[in-house]
Amino acid sequence: MSKQPKYQQVADALRREIDKGTYGPGSRLPSEAELAARFEASRNTVRSGLSLLVSQGLITSSQGLGYEVRKHEVFELNASRFENLNFPQSGDAYSTDVTNAGRRPHQTFRVEVTTAPEYIAQRLKVETGSRAVLRFCHRFVDDVPWSTQATHYPDWLVQAAPRLSEPGDVAEGTTRYLAGLGIEQIGYADEIVTRMPTPEEARLLEIGPGVPVLLWTRTGYTAERPARCTITTFRGDLNRMNYEIGDLSARNENDAK
Amino acid sequence: MSKQPKYQQVADALRREIDKGTYGPGSRLPSEAELAARFEASRNTVRSGLSLLVSQGLITSSQGLGYEVRKHEVFELNASRFENLNFPQSGDAYSTDVTNAGRRPHQTFRVEVTTAPEYIAQRLKVETGSRAVLRFCHRFVDDVPWSTQATHYPDWLVQAAPRLSEPGDVAEGTTRYLAGLGIEQIGYADEIVTRMPTPEEARLLEIGPGVPVLLWTRTGYTAERPARCTITTFRGDLNRMNYEIGDLSARNENDAK
DNA sequence: GGTATCAGCTTGTACCAACAAGTTGAGCAA
DNA sequence: TTGCTCAACTTGTTGGTACAAGCTGATACC
Numbered sequence: 001m002s003k004q005p006k007y008q009q010v011a012d013a014l015r016r017e018i019d020k021g022t023y024g025p026g027s028r029l030p031s032e033a034e035l036a037a038r039f040e041a042s043r044n045t046v047r048s049g050l051s052l053l054v055s056q057g058l059i060t061s062s063q064g065l066g067y068e069v070r071k072h073e074v075f076e077l078n079a080s081r082f083e084n085l086n087f088p089q090s091g092d093a094y095s096t097d098v099t100n101a102g103r104r105p106h107q108t109f110r111v112e113v114t115t116a117p118e119y120i121a122q123r124l125k126v127e128t129g130s131r132a133v134l135r136f137c138h139r140f141v142d143d144v145p146w147s148t149q150a151t152h153y154p155d156w157l158v159q160a161a162p163r164l165s166e167p168g169d170v171a172e173g174t175t176r177y178l179a180g181l182g183i184e185q186i187g188y189a190d191e192i193v194t195r196m197p198t199p200e201e202a203r204l205l206e207i208g209p210g211v212p213v214l215l216w217t218r219t220g221y222t223a224e225r226p227a228r229c230t231i232t233t234f235r236g237d238l239n240r241m242n243y244e245i246g247d248l249s250a251r252n253e254n255d256a257k
Numbered sequence: 258m259s260k261q262p263k264y265q266q267v268a269d270a271l272r273r274e275i276d277k278g279t280y281g282p283g284s285r286l287p288s289e290a291e292l293a294a295r296f297e298a299s300r301n302t303v304r305s306g307l308s309l310l311v312s313q314g315l316i317t318s319s320q321g322l323g324y325e326v327r328k329h330e331v332f333e334l335n336a337s338r339f340e341n342l343n344f345p346q347s348g349d350a351y352s353t354d355v356t357n358a359g360r361r362p363h364q365t366f367r368v369e370v371t372t373a374p375e376y377i378a379q380r381l382k383v384e385t386g387s388r389a390v391l392r393f394c395h396r397f398v399d400d401v402p403w404s405t406q407a408t409h410y411p412d413w414l415v416q417a418a419p420r421l422s423e424p425g426d427v428a429e430g431t432t433r434y435l436a437g438l439g440i441e442q443i444g445y446a447d448e449i450v451t452r453m454p455t456p457e458e459a460r461l462l463e464i465g466p467g468v469p470v471l472l473w474t475r476t477g478y479t480a481e482r483p484a485r486c487t488i489t490t491f492r493g494d495l496n497r498m499n500y501e502i503g504d505l506s507a508r509n510e511n512d513a514k
Numbered sequence: 515g516g517t518a519t520c521a522g523c524t525t526g527t528a529c530c531a532a533c534a535a536g537t538t539g540a541g542c543a544a
Numbered sequence: 545t546t547g548c549t550c551a552a553c554t555t556g557t558t559g560g561t562a563c564a565a566g567c568t569g570a571t572a573c574c
Contacts, residue, residue, distance in 0.1 A: 005557060031524060042559050055312040055466060057453040063525045064566030074450070080502055187503035193331070194451035194469045194493040196314040199269070209312060212451045212469035212493065221507045236451040236469065243500055245337055246444035250478045262527060288554060299529050320555045321536030
């Protein structure tokens with residue numbers, strides 16, 4: 001009957017109990033020693049099973065405390081809308097969205113004049129290695145790291161919009177600043193991929209093992225050519241992306257509850 | 258100086274060498290015994306470091322063979338277009354796309370009359386537990402598992418389109434079949450999340466440790482109400498989703514190279 | 515009352531040993 | 545040549561031990 005390795009049986013049994021609700025979100029699992037006694041296995045074997053569940057993002061572990069069932073609360077991202085230039089708001093789209101959700105936004109900026117890596121250059125239709133401005137942004141919600149955002153602007157755009165290469169925030173939002181200079185983005189090309197975080201990403205976003213990241217690349221187009229390329233890195237367990245395509249009046253009219 | 262645990266140092270060193278190109282995609286790493294000698298660590302410690310890289314999706318391991326650097330080839334998904342009803346094609350969108358990419362599609366079908374789970378019921382605007390038809394689809398590309406797709410149709414729609422509840426493929430594609438009956442979808446609401454696969458998903462998609470899945474939920478709307486809800490589960494390492502928003506003529510006219 | 519310490523819990527790291535099981539290629543036999 | 549066996553490699557599983565390090569609450573001290 002038991003052809004599966006013992007650590008697998010441990011992981012499966014615990015997963016079943018978590019799914020069933022025996023251990024709800026946020027509750028603590030029995031200690032390794034207790035589990036070892038229950039499954040008649042060594043501590044090492046139980047640890048193998050537990051680390052499986054950790055790498056699958058089902059539980060977390062902390063030294064001195066124990067294992068805890070992970071809880072998920074997702075933040076909704078509306079990706080298919082354009083930034084609303086007419087709406088009377090002060091900051092950028094991120095601050096507005098987070099504040100409207102009753103959470104507290106916080107972000108740090110960094111601006112660099114660098115050269116465009118290949119991935120960016122292809123999308124901006126410039127030469128790899130040509131001059132570009134990178135505006136990097138590290139965002140938090142309620143002091144929890146939420147995302148990093150790296151926006152590259154091609155050199156021709158920076159010439160026309162010098163404030164892009166100055167350090168610090170652009171108070172009214174870069175999209176609005178550009179629109180004020182007559183540079184309006186009329187199209188976006190979005191690409192979405194997922195993978196496990198690099199150590200660097202795991203550090204910035206403070207994500208433990210078993211949590212993938214969601215990479216969102218948005219290339220903004222003017223009528224003539226691409227004007228910016230933004231790569232946003234989200235914690236996969238805390239974010240959901242939403243797109244609306246076509247006519248959704250049937251959905252929106254009834255949602256006014 | 259070495260305050261980091263030894264298995265971390267092993268993982269970091271190997272990651273650097275992989276990034277640098279010392280071990281290219283598809284190439285084999287030294288054996289555990291060799292690495293143990295090189296890092297002056299026990300086999301167990303080296304295994305800890307390697308399993309870190311495995312759970313981060315950087316390498317794979319196979320018994321008897323060794324560790325291999327994972328290679329990524331992504332398949333592009335154009336999500337923002339409507340299914341083209343006028344184009345003279347025979348099969349569904351998936352078969353057409355895959356064939357056009359020079360790959361060989363293969364899929365298995367399953368049809369069930371079930372009750373709508375809460376997640377689906379909310380999106381279809383029906384009661385949780387009410388009658389619904391589930392069309393489940395397991396898709397392969399070149400015999401590699403690629404995605405699973407579960408589409409739920411509400412009962413009122415199945416009454417109008419009885420072929421939906423019959424087993425087997427709908428030759429011309431379900432979207433076209435519905436359009437032929439005057440049921441046309443004019444809007445989509447897409448939701449995208451990522452997480453580590455459940456054991457069931459890992460089995461169906463044959464994905465090992467360290468590969469997240471991309472969950473794509475598309476709710477299709479007629480002018481009056483939602484008509485279907487499709488949940489597609491992709492291998493995260495093999496797929497990229499693309500959305501186009503607004504006017505992208507500046508991009509498309511120059512891409513004719 | 516407030517504070518500091520410490521015992522006793524937890525997980526984390528590192529090592530050792532032994533055997534199971536999958537893969538490959540050398541080499542022998544038909 | 546073809547096919548088979550098997551030795552020698554690989555990783556996988558399971559057990560053990562020891563100590564480090566983080567957390568918590570009880571206790572003793574000021």
